[in-house]
Amino acid sequence: MLSSKGRFYTTSGAYLLELDIEKRTWTACENPAGVPLYLSYTEGRDGTIYAGSYETCHLVAFDPATRRAADLGMMDPVEMYLSRLATDDKGWVYCGIGVARYNLVAFNPRTGERRQLVSEQERKTGTCAVSSGADGKAYGSIDGQEYVLYEGAKTLLSEGQSAPPECTGAVGWGSILNRLPDGRQVGKYSLDGKWFEISDTKTGKTRRVSIDYQSAGPNVRFIFAGPGGKVWGASGHPPWSFTFDPKTRKAEILGTARSWQAADWVGDRVYSAEYSGGWLSIFDARRPWTGEGKEAADNPRVLAEYAPDINQPYAALVHPDGVHVLMSGWPGYGYIGGGLAIYNLKTGESQLIKHTELVRDQSTYQLAVLPNGDVVAGTNISGGHGTRPVAKEGMLYILDWKTKTVSYRTVPVPGAEGVDGLVVARDGLVYAISTPPVLFVFDPKTREIVHRRELGEYGNIAYNGLRAGPDGLLYAVMTKALLRITPGTFAVQMLAEPPGPSRAGTAVVGGRLYFVIGTHLWSFALPHK
Incomplete structure (x- = not known):
């Protein structure tokens, strides 16, 4: 936020920062509440931030004025x-609050009085909007009704x-204060490309x-072994897709699109599952990256959307x-229970199976295919952003591929989320790792857990942390170790401890x-068996 005094306020983790723009100097670094980060800012009529x-x-x-920061408390518990x-x-x-059950709260900093302006019966998924008016009042929107x-x-x-909105200097997500004094x-601007365009309204010229x-760059979200014998991956915030060729040791930035969260591939075609909006896209590795879109010539091309x-x-x-591509994950902001999408590559049709038909109030996190074609899946109790779990422990289930219905469910590790x-x-058994970390082995024929081992040490x-290698052995990337598991x-x-x-x-x-x-891609030379 840019204040009326010309100071810029932002967040870095738990810290509230103040920047003197003219001097290019950070003039405050406060941690009044120990919170993860700050989402919103406004300037009070008396200059308080x-x-x-x-x-x-x-x-x-x-x-x-006093250079003091204060925690005024939780506005919603x-x-x-x-x-x-x-x-x-x-x-x-x-305070406009969301997202699982929206709320609008009024707070008096002088007295500490907190008033909830929305009844409990009114509250549902979403966020209440508020804005300061130039007439000294504030304005709010609750489920489409203005106040x-x-x-x-x-x-x-x-x-x-x-009344016209008061210019508070607040810069919300994806917005910009673009008028200079x-x-x-x-x-137009690109922080990734390191440029911006400035227009002179008097002359009409733009430069x-x-x-x-x-x-340091954005953190890498996930990687996978993909087409061309390369390592493929994507970063998050901002999202960039890339490849690394082990033979030439060269990395190539493909381009930016919605954030790749997971992917699978066949031949030269990569199918990516993307945040936000639950997009499923196809990228043809034989063709150049042209930018993501929904037209036939676009590469990547969006196939379907599955939000919320x-x-x-x-x-x-x-x-x-x-013929089919499957995709699963968290639901939208404020929602509990994620679905499973099945896309038909020949017809372009989608089947979306809701959490109520899979495992109620849980999100499907992991997918694999059994030798008979049925799908085995692992869930997590987490819901969409802004929610708190309803279920107590994650489950393993089998989806009958012919009927597209769940034929079996079990709790593989009691108490694991x-x-x-x-x-x-290769032995036909299902190997999985839970959170907290327990290796378990499931026999789909007898439908029994035949082995468990604690891996907490x-x-x-890691995200996308368990994969089978070309040698038939399994490899797990943990936060403290690289593991090899023998079916x-x-x-x-334990192969090594990462740096x-x-x-x-x-x-x-x-x-x-x-x-x-x-932000870095690392590799470890695998020893012989």
Whole structure:
């Protein structure tokens, strides 16, 4: 947020930062509440800076005059997103909250009084919007109904009653303050490309300005062994898709699209599951990356969208029948229970199976195919962003491929929140790792768990952390160890300790195990059996 005093406020993790733009100097670094980060900002009519947090829904205040920061408390005891803020000229602060059950809260910083302006019966999935008006009042929107917010109360907005918004300098997600003091405007920009365009409204001329900065880059989200004998992967925020060729040791940036969260491939075609919106796309590796779209010539090309049942995918799988692609993951913001999508490559038709038909109130995280063509899946109790789990423990289920219905369910590890790694090995058994980390082996014929082993000493399993290698052995990337698992004997061998916490994997290419630490791709030369 850019304040009326010309100071810029932002967040870095738990820290509220103040930047003196003219001096290019950070002038405040405060941690009043110990929250993960701040989502929203506004400036009070008296110049106080207010910020709303993620996860704990805390409201904090920073006084630029006294240089003091204060935690004003939780505005909602359950919700996670305090994503909208506004004030009136009587000193009240209004909090727009979501996303599982929206809320609108008025808070008086002078007295500490908190008022909930939405009844419990009204609350449902979504977020309440609030804004400061130039008339000294604030305005709010609850499920499409507009209100005037003043002196800690709400009244219905009558026709013609609204006022122009007060310019608070707040910059929301995906927005920009683009008007400069001399009237020029910033138009197109690319932080990744390190440039922006500035237009002179008087002359009508536009020029591109180059900028430069140093950054470690975005964290790599996941990797997999893909077409051309390469390691494929994607970063998150901003999302970039890339390949690494072990033979030439060269990396290639393919392009940016929606954030790849999972992928599978056949031949030269990569099927990616993307956040947000639960997109399923196809990329033809024989053709250049042209940018994602929905037209036939686009590469990647969007095949289907599955939000809100699937908003942030976790798994993608090409079925061995060569006709169907499966995708699963978390549902949309505020929703509990993720679905399973099945896309027909020949007809372009989709079948979406909701969580109520799979495992109620859980999200399907892992997918694999049994020798008979049925699908085995692992779930997690997590719901969409901004929700808290309803179920107590994750499950393993089998989807009958002919009927597309669940034929079997079981709790593989009592008390575990989910299954975060799953592979069908060459012996026909299902090997999986739960969270907290327990290796378990499931026999789909007898439908029994035939083996369990604690893996806590190796840390947690990385994202996409368990995969079968070309040698038929299984490889697990854990935060503290690289493991090899032998089907049949269930033996677990620690191959190496990574030089840092590994959060993503896993690809086995050219005799090397590839994994990720932060922004870097690492590899380990696999020893002989």
